[in-house]
Amino acid sequence: xxxxxxxxxxxxxxxxxxxxxxxxxxxxxxxxxxxxxxxxxxxxxxxxxxxxxxxxxxxxxxxxxxxxxxxxxxxxxxxxxxxxxxxxxxxxxxxxxxxxxxxxxxxxxxxxxxxxxxxxxxxxxxxxxxxxxxxxxxxxxxxxxxxxxxxxxxxxxxxxxxxxxxxxxxxxxxxxxxxxxxxxxxxxxxxxxxxxxxxxxxxxxxxxxxxxxxxxxxxxxxxxxxxxxxxxxxxxxxxxxxxxxxxxxxxxxxxxxxxxxxxxxxxxxxxxxxxxxxxxxxxxxxxxxxxxxxxxxxxxxxxxxxxxxxxxxxxxxxxxxxxxxxxxxxx
Amino acid sequence: xxxxxxxxxxxxxxxxxxxxxxxxxxxxxxxxxxxxxxxxxxxxxxxxxxxxxxxxxxxxxxxxxxxxxxxxxxxxxxxxxxxxxxxxxxxxxxxxxxxxxxxxxxxxxxxxxxxxxxxxxxxxxxxxxxxxxxxxxxxxxxxxxxxxxxxxxxxxxxxxxxxxxxxxxxxxxxxxxxxxxxxxxxxxxxxxxxxxxxxxxxxxxxxxxxxxxxxxxxxxxxxxxxxxxxxxxxxxxxxxxxxxxxxxxxxxxxxxxxxxxxxxxxxxxxxxxxxxxxxxxxx
Amino acid sequence: xxxxxxxxxxxxxxxxxxxxxxxxxxxxxxxxxxxxxxxxxxxxxxxxxxxxxxxxxxxxxxxxxxxxxxxxxxxxxxxxxxxxxxxxxxxxxxxxxxxxxxxxxxxxxxxxxxxxxxxxxxxxxxxxxxxxxxxxxxxxxxxxxxxxxxxxxxxxxxxxxxxxxxxxxxxxxxxxxxxxxxxxxxxxxxxxxxxxxxxxxxxxxxxxxxxxxxxxxxxxxxxxxxxxxxxxxxxxxxxxxxxxxxxxxxxxxxxxxxxxxxxxxxxxxxxxxxxxxxxxxxxxxxxxxxxxxxxxxxxxxxxxxxxxxxxxxxxxxxxxxxxxx
Numbered sequence: 001x002x003x004x005x006x007x008x009x010x011x012x013x014x015x016x017x018x019x020x021x022x023x024x025x026x027x028x029x030x031x032x033x034x035x036x037x038x039x040x041x042x043x044x045x046x047x048x049x050x051x052x053x054x055x056x057x058x059x060x061x062x063x064x065x066x067x068x069x070x071x072x073x074x075x076x077x078x079x080x081x082x083x084x085x086x087x088x089x090x091x092x093x094x095x096x097x098x099x100x101x102x103x104x105x106x107x108x109x110x111x112x113x114x115x116x117x118x119x120x121x122x123x124x125x126x127x128x129x130x131x132x133x134x135x136x137x138x139x140x141x142x143x144x145x146x147x148x149x150x151x152x153x154x155x156x157x158x159x160x161x162x163x164x165x166x167x168x169x170x171x172x173x174x175x176x177x178x179x180x181x182x183x184x185x186x187x188x189x190x191x192x193x194x195x196x197x198x199x200x201x202x203x204x205x206x207x208x209x210x211x212x213x214x215x216x217x218x219x220x221x222x223x224x225x226x227x228x229x230x231x232x233x234x235x236x237x238x239x240x241x242x243x244x245x246x247x248x249x250x251x252x253x254x255x256x257x258x259x260x261x262x263x264x265x266x267x268x269x270x271x272x273x274x275x276x277x278x279x280x281x282x283x284x285x286x287x288x289x290x291x292x293x294x295x296x297x298x299x300x301x302x303x304x305x306x307x308x309x310x311x312x313x314x315x316x317x318x319x320x321x322x323x324x325x326x327x328x329x330x331x
Numbered sequence: 332x333x334x335x336x337x338x339x340x341x342x343x344x345x346x347x348x349x350x351x352x353x354x355x356x357x358x359x360x361x362x363x364x365x366x367x368x369x370x371x372x373x374x375x376x377x378x379x380x381x382x383x384x385x386x387x388x389x390x391x392x393x394x395x396x397x398x399x400x401x402x403x404x405x406x407x408x409x410x411x412x413x414x415x416x417x418x419x420x421x422x423x424x425x426x427x428x429x430x431x432x433x434x435x436x437x438x439x440x441x442x443x444x445x446x447x448x449x450x451x452x453x454x455x456x457x458x459x460x461x462x463x464x465x466x467x468x469x470x471x472x473x474x475x476x477x478x479x480x481x482x483x484x485x486x487x488x489x490x491x492x493x494x495x496x497x498x499x500x501x502x503x504x505x506x507x508x509x510x511x512x513x514x515x516x517x518x519x520x521x522x523x524x525x526x527x528x529x530x531x532x533x534x535x536x537x538x539x540x541x542x543x544x545x546x547x548x549x550x551x552x553x554x555x556x557x558x559x560x561x562x563x564x565x566x567x568x569x570x571x572x573x574x575x576x577x578x579x580x581x582x583x584x585x586x587x588x589x590x591x592x593x594x595x596x597x598x599x600x601x602x603x604x605x606x607x608x609x610x611x612x613x614x
Numbered sequence: 615x616x617x618x619x620x621x622x623x624x625x626x627x628x629x630x631x632x633x634x635x636x637x638x639x640x641x642x643x644x645x646x647x648x649x650x651x652x653x654x655x656x657x658x659x660x661x662x663x664x665x666x667x668x669x670x671x672x673x674x675x676x677x678x679x680x681x682x683x684x685x686x687x688x689x690x691x692x693x694x695x696x697x698x699x700x701x702x703x704x705x706x707x708x709x710x711x712x713x714x715x716x717x718x719x720x721x722x723x724x725x726x727x728x729x730x731x732x733x734x735x736x737x738x739x740x741x742x743x744x745x746x747x748x749x750x751x752x753x754x755x756x757x758x759x760x761x762x763x764x765x766x767x768x769x770x771x772x773x774x775x776x777x778x779x780x781x782x783x784x785x786x787x788x789x790x791x792x793x794x795x796x797x798x799x800x801x802x803x804x805x806x807x808x809x810x811x812x813x814x815x816x817x818x819x820x821x822x823x824x825x826x827x828x829x830x831x832x833x834x835x836x837x838x839x840x841x842x843x844x845x846x847x848x849x850x851x852x853x854x855x856x857x858x859x860x861x862x863x864x865x866x867x868x869x870x871x872x873x874x875x876x877x878x879x880x881x882x883x884x885x886x887x888x889x890x891x892x893x894x895x896x897x898x899x900x901x902x903x904x905x906x907x908x909x910x911x912x913x914x915x916x917x918x919x920x921x922x923x924x925x926x927x928x929x930x931x932x933x934x935x936x937x938x939x
Contacts, residue, residue: 048527049498061838095840108835112853112928121849122839157929163391173839189525192390192554193598219527226605249609263528265606266561277539278561280532284497 008076009180009213010037010060015073017055017064025289029055031237032073032314037181040211044224044245046260047234050285053217054103056234057183060215061100062090078180096126096177103185105166109158115169116142116154122176141172145202164195168202175206182206183215188223200227222264225249233257236286236296243322253324255301256281295327303328346381346548347402347516352411352421354397371397373572375411379565381515384542384549386563386580388556388595393569399520399552403437404428415516433463436509440521442501448494452479452504455493459511478507481544482537499530503537510541516548523558535562557599560584568592621921625914632910633686636903637679646671647695647897669695671899682903691907692900696893701904705886709871709908711780712878712885715801716870719808724863727813731820735828736847746821750814758811762880765807775802778882804881808874816862823858827851857928864920868913 017030030052037043047053058064060075062082075082077097082090094100102108110118119138123129129137135154142150145168158166167187174182184203188196204227207214216228224231224245231248233241233256241254252258259281266278283300286292295301298308305327313325352375357366372394379385387395401408404420413421420431436459439445446455456475460466466474476486482503493501502522509517519538523531539562541547553559559566560580567577568591576589587593648662666672670681682692691701734743753761769777776782782796827833828851836850875887882888886905893901924931 048529063834063838091840091842093840094838100835100838102831102835102838104831107831110832110836110850110854111930113850121836121841121845125839125841125845157933159930159933170835173835176839193556194390194554194594197598197601222602222606225602225609246609249606260528263532266532266557275539275564276561277536278532280536281529282533284499 007039007078008036009039009041009078010035010215011074011076012036012056012060013074013076015056015059015075016071017052017059018069018071019055019067020069021067027288028071028291029068029237029288030059033234033237033239034073035232035239035242037213037215039180040207040213041230042207042214042216042228044221044228044231045215045217045234046219046221046224046231046257047217048219048285050236050288051234052237053234054185055237057100057185057215057217060183061094061098063094092126095122095174096179098181098183099174099177099179101170101174101182101184101187104190105170106158106163106190108170109166111158114155114157115161115166116150116156119169119173119176122173126177137176138172141176144175144206145169145172146198163191164198167191167195167199171199171202171206175210175212178210179212181213181215183217185217186219187216188218189220196223203227220264221249221260233260236288238296238325240297240326241322241324243319243324247319247322253322253329254297254326255303255328256297259302295325344380345378346415347379347550348412348414349378349398349402350376350412350414352376352398352401352413353409354394354401354406355409370572372401372408375569375572375574377567377574377577379516379548379550381548382542382546383564384551384562386551386553386559386566387569388553388559388566389569389591390554390595392571394572395552395569396520398569399437399518399550402516402550403435403518404431405437429463433512434514435516435518436512436514437518437520438502438505438509438522440524442498442505445505446493446501446508448492450493451490452484452493452496453489455504456508456511459508463512465512474511475507478510479504481510481541482507483533499526499533502526502530502534506534506537506541510545513545514547516550518550518552520552521554522551523553524555531558538562554595556584556595568595617925618922621918625918628914629907629910633683633903633907634679636906637675637682640897640899640902641675643897645897647899649897669693669899682900686907691904694893694898694901696896696898696901701900704901705889705904705908708884708886708889711883712871712874712887714797715804715878715883715885716808716874718801719805719812719874720866720870722805723809723813723816724866726809727816728820728859731817732824732847732852734817735821735824738825738828746817750817753810753814754818758807758876759880761810762807762877765803765810766880769803776800777803780884800883804874804877804883807877807881811877812866812873816866819862820855820859823855824851827855830854853927857924860920860923860927863923864917867916867919870916871912872909 012033012035015030015033016028018026018028020026033052033056035043045053045056055064055068059070060082062085070083073083077093082093085093109115113121116135116138119141120134123134123137138154139150142153147153147165147168153161153165153169158169161169167190174184187203188199191199200223203214203216206212216223218224221231228245230243231245232239233248233254235256241248241252241257248257249261252261259279262279263281281300286296286299294309294311295313298304301308307327311327313327352372353370354372355368355370358369375394375398377385377387387398389395397406400406401421402413404413404423408421411421412419415431415434418431420428423431450458453472453475456478457471460471460474465471472489476489479486479489484500484503484507488496493504496504505522523534526534535558538549542549549562551559551563556566563580565577565579566583567574568583568589569575570591576583576587576592583592584596587596648666652659652662663672670678673681685692689702691705693699694701694704697704730746734746737743766777769775776796776799780797780800781793782788782800785793785796788796833846833851836846841850871886874883874885875891877883878885878887879891886908890902890905892898893905
């Protein structure tokens with residue numbers, strides 16, 4: 001795979017975001033993150049709570065609260081630096097250039113507006129159509145996300161729908177204006193395992209049909225198997241490893257990635273493994289208010305070395321398309 | 332009554348015996364319409380031998396949470412028996428139930444909403460002791476610290492408020508609270524769902540340790556069949572209010588017979604084959 | 615429709631309960647209308663007994679109650695002893711004036727409070743919000759009587775508006791336009807007192823409920839879809855924030871007849887308040903009971919209208935369940 005300098009859809013370079021809330025210490029939520037997304041590419045961002053994934057995607061949409069500062073870096077979307085754009089221009093991008101599928105559909109839909117109207121609102125914000133045209137478009141979208149009776153669903157309220165149905169509605173909202181990039185924040189974590197597969201299949205279909213690039217956040221690597229092109233692993237606000245899905249699964253380099261992959265494939269043991277302890281990672285996620293020295297994963301790393309606690313393993317390429325920040329692979 | 336296939340001995344070693352459990356709820360589409368009864372559980376039978384784990388799995392709406400709530404007597408079943416030892420707790424009134432509350436405890440899915448965020452860790456763990464009037468202040472406090480140690484929390488944070496703990500830590504706190512009264516049976520209602528992978532693993536391992544240390548019996552409710560396979564001795568699959576298949580874990584996982592079980596396994600199998608494919612077609 | 619029917623039934627039961635309590639309490643309260651007369655040596659005891667019999671006051675409580683209910687459903691609420699006139703028309707003639715005052719005041723209050731509440735919520739933390747916060751705290755902590763007396767004093771001092779009563783002495787001779795002007799000018803003072811006394815609470819409530827919605831995840835999601843600020847506010851935020859506001863509005867409606875007693879007495883407005891006050895002090899039995907029942911009907915109706923408005927505006931309530939009621 002030749003790394004051409006072809007048109008990158010999104011180019012994040014050295015992004016650092018610090019939260020400075022009034023009465024607390026400041027937190028470096030994202031630490032010098034760099035990531036590329038090509039058109040129609042599916043990127044998985046793997047990380048657990050507090051790793052900075054939500055901050056990263058809110059940063060892409062410039063929806064961070066007032067007490068968040070963009071300390072450094074740039075975010076290029078189709079060549080324009082989002083950090084320099086003013087609010088009116090950003091509003092023109094949100095929903096139609098970049099779109100978000102929020103984390104919990106149960107609370108991400110307005111309780112007093114019909115769901116069909118809520119999808120229509122997104123269209124109304126960006127495209128010039130009359131009511132009838134919008135309604136037709138919404139019904140098409142509802143069919144596309146798997147509803148057999150679009151008219152009935154159009155007039156439903158969120159509390160009348162099941163969890164899986166609501167998830168489809170927010171997907172329809174995100175796709176309403178055919179954005180170039182859709183960000184999905186933990187699209188499957190609130191769902192039953194059976195529904196998870198369905199929703200992932202739906203998103204895969206959307207990518208295939210519309211050439212949409214997808215940025216999927218998840219704490220479970222298994223979601224990305226057979227779906228994502230590349231995976232970026234986040235820990236303590238940094239991207240500690242990034243590579244093709246194949247490489248990440250076959251040969252995870254960073255000890256954290258290795259542990260996560262091992263955990264998520266735990267179910268594939270034979271049935272006689274009952275009562276056997278799971279290969280857990282010891283320790284707790286790092287406290288981001290204390291800016292420590294050295295690799296943030298060191299306290300929990302089974303392969304910790306002397307240098308890990310004293311020096312910072314900034315990005316070191318291991319192979320051409322597989323980068324990792326770990327002293328195991330060089331200095 | 333039940334449409335199950337029992338694969339193990341209905342021996343007298345059963346701690347919990349449930350027979351013919353039924354529960355319905357009433358639902359109304361609009362405030363001016365008639366209420367419609369919805370049958371959540373229609374005739375469920377199972378047993379859990381002492382010291383073992385039974386997993387109750389199914390998709391949402393299958394009725395598994397309702398069963399859990401009936402067993403823990405947070406709800407009163409419409410019909411059926413729930414026997415612990417000789418006593419049928421399904422019919423007990425509130426006062427008699429108080430004694431059995433010490434035998435059966437529940438751990439909920441969302442540790443954030445199942446405990447008062449403004450209580451300190453010690454207060455949360457001591458509360459059951461307080462309600463059951465066990466010991467004095469000092470005894471309760473030392474028991475709380477002991478339990479915190481056991482679940483992997485530092486006893487020094489006993490005075491920290493619940494909201495200052497992380498999600499995984501709060502779930503440990505919930506488990507500590509449930510152990511305060513030395514119950515025999517823990518009902519874990521999706522207690523492992525919605526957690527990060529590593530936290531989930533830690534909590535699962537903790538539950539295994541605690542089970543061995545205290546000979547606890549677990550009724551584990553979940554929709555995640557593969558995870559549950561690690562923890563459970565036997566599995567009962569629920570669909571539309573009934574148990575459609577049950578048996579020892581190895582049997583259910585390797586050769587499921589009912590389509591619902593197969594469907595639940597299919598999702599995991601789907602990921603498994605995607606994973607294999609990802610690894611497989613490398614060059 | 616069953617919902618409406620159930621609510622109406624509840625309303626009727628409530629009114630029956632209020633009337634029972636009325637009778638009980640007036641019975642328990644010491645004294646009667648004729649006490650003063652008794653003290654007057656020139657009036658013989660027989661006259662008094664005759665008067666009492668005439669007004670049915672010598673009957674046992676239950677009988678009196680029964681008769682009252684029977685005639686009430688026919689629209690006859692008894693006789694006022696002091697005015698020697700039927701209660702209902704008397705009440706209505708005064709209630710009209712009260713309603714004029716309170717309806718205007720309520721409308722003005724809400725017309726000003728809603729935009730102000732919404733505005734301070736959207737500009738949270740900035741100078742407007744802070745100024746309004748301080749101002750509303752001040753207003754809330756000052757009792758209504760103090761506001762009333764203060765404004766009264768100012769009005770008299772500055773001779774800004776005519777004070778006392780609803781109409782000037784030569785009212786009848788004025789032209790139609792003159793009459794209107796006269797009433798409006800005289801309304802200025804009592805209306806201002808009422809508005810000042812109640813606006814702060816409404817602003818606070820509206821602000822709180824709008825703020826709560828602004829922070830909700832579904833509004834964040836809508837922002838993520840690029841929905842413009844104005845549209846977001848009016849189409850997405852306000853309909854949800856309306857729910858608690860409607861409940862509060864229901865209270866305002868409920869208090870239309872009963873909330874202005876103090877202001878009317880202080881400013882001499884010829885409304886229901888002063889009438890009832892006098893009637894209570896002089897034990898004019900049926901006037902008191904009639905007045906209380908009239909207020910109670912308004913209360914119940916106000917709440918009922920609020921319930922209907924809530925039903926119309928919030929689909930979650932239409933569906934029943936934990937959010938309803």
